[in-house]
Amino acid sequence: MLKVFLYYETFEKKLSKLLLLEFNRVTLDSEGSCELTQEEMDKALYNFNEFGFVTPEELAQRDGPLSLPIAPVLPKIQEKKTLYNNLKENLNPLSHNAPYxxxxxxxxxxxxxxxxxELIRKAAKLI
Structure with a gap:
């Protein structure tokens, strides 16, 4: 299931405009709830921890093989349509700039x- 975080502005205590969207995939249990595990939190921060503030030279000097970045979580076409419809029906002020x-x-x-x-490619050339 796609989980979407909405970051938005308010003006005079009313929804004003959508600023940012973040995506994540979660698994729901039989009761429809999601429990965030340490493994899921580690996975969410993996790319940041591995590649956030490192140079190709520093990557090349690490012990062990180079690790690949985890692909970003992106919504599918139907999920985008569902989100747009949901925003229009329930949070209309945020729907105006949502596609953009x-x-x-x-x-x-x-x-x-x-x-x-590209960081991995450069590091691999240095090994």
Missing amino acids: IMEERISALKQIHKEHI
Whole structure:
């Protein structure tokens, strides 16, 4: 199941505009609830911890084989449509710029992933 975090502005205690979306995939139990495990938290921070503030030279000097970045969680086409419809019906003020904000976020996540892969390529050449 896709979990979406909405970051938005309010003006005079009313929804004003959508600022950012974050995506994650979760598994629900038989009662429909999700329990965040340490493994899921570690996975969520993996790319940041491994590639956030490192140079290719530092990566090449690490013990063991180079690890690959985890691909970003991105919504499928139907999930996007469902989110847009849900926003329009339930949080209408946020729906106006939702397509733009979502596509910008997806593009940014893809770009970050490309940068991590390029970092690995550069490190591999140094080994």
